[in-house]
Amino acid sequence: xxxxxxxxxxxxxxxxxxxxxxxxxxxxxxxxxxxxxxxxxxxxxxxxxxxxxxxxxxxxxxxxxxxxxxxxxxxxxxxxxxxxxxxxxxxxxxxxxxxxxxxxxxxxxxxxxxxxxxxxxxxxxxxxxxxxxxxxxxxxxxxxxxxxxxxxxxxxxxxxxxxxxxxxxxxxxxxxxxxxxxxxxxxxxxxxxxxxxxxxxxxxxxxxxxxxxxxxxxxxxxxxxxxxxxxxxxxxxxxxxxxxxxxxxxxxxxxxxxxxxxxxxxxxxxxxxxxxxxxxxxxxxxxxxxxxxxxxxxxxxxxxxxxxxxxxxxxxxxxxxxxxxxxxxxxxxxxxxxxxxxxxxxxxxxxxxxxxxxxxxxxxxxxxxxxxxxxxxxxxxxxxxxxxxxxxxxxxxxxxxxxxxxxxxxxxxxxxxxxxxxxxxxxxxxxxxxxxxxxxxxxxxxxxxxxxxxxxxxxxxxxxxxxxxxxxxxxxxxxxxxxxxxxxxxxxxxxxxxxxxxxxxxxxxxxxxxxxxxxxxxxxxxxxxxxxxxxxxxxxxxxxxxxxxxxxxxxxxxxxxxxxxxxxxxxxxxxxxxxxxxxxxxxxxxxxxxxxxxxxxxx
Numbered sequence: 001x002x003x004x005x006x007x008x009x010x011x012x013x014x015x016x017x018x019x020x021x022x023x024x025x026x027x028x029x030x031x032x033x034x035x036x037x038x039x040x041x042x043x044x045x046x047x048x049x050x051x052x053x054x055x056x057x058x059x060x061x062x063x064x065x066x067x068x069x070x071x072x073x074x075x076x077x078x079x080x081x082x083x084x085x086x087x088x089x090x091x092x093x094x095x096x097x098x099x100x101x102x103x104x105x106x107x108x109x110x111x112x113x114x115x116x117x118x119x120x121x122x123x124x125x126x127x128x129x130x131x132x133x134x135x136x137x138x139x140x141x142x143x144x145x146x147x148x149x150x151x152x153x154x155x156x157x158x159x160x161x162x163x164x165x166x167x168x169x170x171x172x173x174x175x176x177x178x179x180x181x182x183x184x185x186x187x188x189x190x191x192x193x194x195x196x197x198x199x200x201x202x203x204x205x206x207x208x209x210x211x212x213x214x215x216x217x218x219x220x221x222x223x224x225x226x227x228x229x230x231x232x233x234x235x236x237x238x239x240x241x242x243x244x245x246x247x248x249x250x251x252x253x254x255x256x257x258x259x260x261x262x263x264x265x266x267x268x269x270x271x272x273x274x275x276x277x278x279x280x281x282x283x284x285x286x287x288x289x290x291x292x293x294x295x296x297x298x299x300x301x302x303x304x305x306x307x308x309x310x311x312x313x314x315x316x317x318x319x320x321x322x323x324x325x326x327x328x329x330x331x332x333x334x335x336x337x338x339x340x341x342x343x344x345x346x347x348x349x350x351x352x353x354x355x356x357x358x359x360x361x362x363x364x365x366x367x368x369x370x371x372x373x374x375x376x377x378x379x380x381x382x383x384x385x386x387x388x389x390x391x392x393x394x395x396x397x398x399x400x401x402x403x404x405x406x407x408x409x410x411x412x413x414x415x416x417x418x419x420x421x422x423x424x425x426x427x428x429x430x431x432x433x434x435x436x437x438x439x440x441x442x443x444x445x446x447x448x449x450x451x452x453x454x455x456x457x458x459x460x461x462x463x464x465x466x467x468x469x470x471x472x473x474x475x476x477x478x479x480x481x482x483x484x485x486x487x488x489x490x491x492x493x494x495x496x497x498x499x500x501x502x503x504x505x506x507x508x509x510x511x512x513x514x515x516x517x518x519x520x521x522x523x524x525x526x527x528x529x530x531x532x533x534x535x536x537x538x539x540x541x542x543x544x545x546x547x548x549x550x551x552x553x554x555x556x557x558x559x560x561x562x563x564x565x566x567x568x569x570x571x572x573x574x575x576x577x578x579x580x581x582x583x584x585x586x587x588x589x590x591x592x593x594x595x596x597x598x599x600x601x602x603x
Contacts, residue, residue: 037258037275039158040212040243042351043111044309045342048162048279048318049101050287051144052119053087056323059289070287070320074121074168078179081169088123091138096325098144098151104327105157108335109342111350113152114160114214114316117145117203119287122169130198133169149207160212161203163196165223165247170195174222189222197234204238211243214261218247225249225256232256245277259314266304268475268482270311270358277314280304282331288320295330298337302439303364305338305349306381310365312354341439345406348379348442355379356451360471360484361394364440368451375401376451380443385435391443393427395454398447400427406444407436416445422506424454457506457566464593466513468503468569470586476500483585488549490520492585500572503589507564512594515556517571518587520548525580531589532570534561539574542584551587558594 028036054073059066061077068076074084105113118124124134126145135144145161152159167173172192174184204210213235218228228248233256235244246257260276267276282301283292296304301317308315319331342349348367355366355378364383371377380393403416415430427445435441460466470482470491477499483492491501515531515538526542538557545552561567569591573583 033258036241037243040112040259040314041275043158044314044349044352045108045110045305046112046114046160046277046314046316047101047105047108047110048316049113049115049321050119050162050318051093051096051116051125051321052287053084053091053121053123054119055093055288055321056087056090058323059285059291065291068285070285070289070292071119071121072286075177078177081180081182084121085133085169088133088138090323091123091135092140093144093321093323093325094140096140096142096144096147096321098147099154101148101321101327102151102155102157104332104335106155108339109346109349110317110335112158112160112211113148114162114212115145115148116162116164118164118167118199119162120164120166120168120217122164122167122173124199126203128199128202130195130202131170145203146207149210153208158211159207159209160214160243161210162214162216163200163203165196165215165217165220167192175220193227193230196231200231200235201238204235204242210239211241213239213242213244215245215247218249223249225252225254229254229256266307266484267311267313268359268471268484270354274312276312277316278304278308279316279318281318282320282334286318286320288322288328293330295334298334298341299439301334301338302341303381303383306367306440307360307365309349309352309367310355310357310360310381337439341437345437345440345442348381348406348444352379356396356453363391366393371446374449376447376449378445378447378451379406380429380445382431382435382441382443385441386431389431389433391429391431393429393445395424395456396427396447397425397452397454398427398449400429401446401448403429403443403445405431405436406442414443422459422508424457455504457504459506460508460593464509466505466569466591468505468589468591470588473501473503473571476502488585490549490585490587492548492582494573494582494584494586495576497573497575500570501586502568502570505567505569505591507561507567509593510561510564512558512560513591514558514594516553516590516592517556518551518553518590519545519584520551520587521545521584522548522581525577525582525584527576527580527583528574529583530570530572530574531556532572533559533591534563534567536560548585 050071054071057073059070066073066076117126122133124131127136127143128134168177170192172187174187232244232248243258245259245261247261248257249255260274262278264280266278282296284294285292305315319327321327352367352369355368357366364381367379369377400416400418403414404411417428419426419428470489473491477496479493479496480499481493483490521542521544523544526544528541531538536559540556576583
């Protein structure tokens with residue numbers, strides 16, 4: 001298995017673990033937890049800040065660019081520790097302005113801030129009595145965390161500390177990173193645990209109210225769930241109302257934490273009972289990297305925020321200050337655009353509950369608020385404006401009461417009505433020909449009663465064709481997943497033979513159908529798969545394309561469907577090519593009717 005692919009797969013598995021259900025703190029009732037979490041659930045949008053010695057390195061080492069994450073520079077380069085620590089003498093971000101950062105967060109519509117107090121490299125950005133590897137030993141000699149705390153308290157911005165369980169600098173921390181050949185025979189992890197507690201006490205007693213503790217590094221094999229619970233309880237005792245994330249263990253029912261933390265990914269399917277927060281970079285890396293100019297657009301970020309809210313999650317968006325402490329201008333410009341959108345549409349994000357759909361819809365997503373008197377408002381986040389000006393809200397059985405555009409100051413009512421197609425009710429809204437926003441146009445739709453939607457069934461187009469898109473598939477397995485990154489929209493990470501996906505379809509016209517599949521397959525990968533429908537199994541082999549996202553379309557074969565009605569199309573991996581990582585990345589399956597043909601037995 002290629003090294004890069006192993007790393008990517010490992011991070012995918014880690015991201016899945018970070019979304020698992022976490023345990024409520026001992027003795028706390030559900031009502032007490034709800035009260036403690038209320039502000040966080042209503043906030044929906046926060047700023048993440050990664051800053052450290054890796055920001056000085058800026059994605060380079062010894063004059064050469066380094067692949068991968070900026071914040072992992074020490075690990076990736078396997079640099080000798082005695083050389084890496086010399087970056088401390090270059091750490092002099094004189095332009096770091098906590099007041100300006102908080103004002104930017106407010107302008108962006110963000111409701112809390114989480115900043116790295118100490119990342120995996122072990123360099124502390126605060127004045128600590130328990131290490132000389134801190135900001136006070138740098139030329140700057142300013143306690144940046146005190147400046148952040150003062151600015152946040154001044155502007156009533158909830159503040160959270162990021163704190164790494166890993167420490168590649170501390171002599172008692174094990175296991176050592178690659179390239180660190182210091183002996184471990186005298187290392188004592190118990191002493192390291194006490195060091196963490198000492199620093200956490202400083203962070204939670206010297207800076208006023210801290211609302212969040214955001215741990216990282218729970219993949220550390222030495223750090224057990226029991227240790228995580230110990231740290232969780234300790235932090236809770238220092239700040240009783242604090243909210244703590246779930247990166248304090250290795251998953252399971254005994255893992256401590258209040259909310260899940262998928263990274264660089266938004267869950268495809270909404271969870272019914274989990275608090276979670278997606279953390280995302282504004283470009284490609286955590287921390288400043290001078291060669292990383294792949295900035296997400298304001299449109300992408302707005303739509304990610306809406307997608308998170310529609311599934312009951314928060315969106316923690318990262319910025320990486322430059323070596324001098326300034327925020328890169330592309331970040332500033334984009335965040336200001338997001339803030340302008342929220343100034344108009346914020347009610348569709350803040351304090352909302354997840355919408356009635358477990359996945360994104362073809363045109364966008366839905367959040368909701370309960371208005372009382374058996375009236376519910378659905379906020380329809382429209383990413384792809386209908387060309388004919390007719391928005392269809394699918395499979396919803398509630399009676400529509402009223403609808404208007406949030407961006408319309410007059411709140412002029414739109415024409416709205418309930419219709420029915422092939423046994424399914426839906427709501428049609430005349431939204432007009434022009435979208436009011438380039439990012440996400442929001443329609444407020446009021447309905448009677450709690451929203452009720454019927455199950456998804458993919459129906460044929462007018463010519464009888466059934467198009468089964470990756471985003472509509474039901475995933476059956478632990479690893480296989482939907483990739484919603486721009487330009488991808490595929491089912492990937494198909495590394496396990498026993499995992500499969502399915503699509504519920506409604507067959508209107510029985511008969512013969514040609515089955516085609518669109519997929520990508522990186523060199524060295526591939527294997528056998530089957531498409532099962534109406535009791536027939538079509539077997540085929542995936543062939544190499546230029547890469548996972550370089551797609552080709554193959555004809556799999558034909559099937560004869562005898563009966564109309566609800567059925568399932570199942571796509572299964574039968575084998576993975578020897579030496580390969582995965583079978584393929586699937587974009588879609590299309591069933592094309594050959595209605596003038598019949599099977600030979602009926603000719």
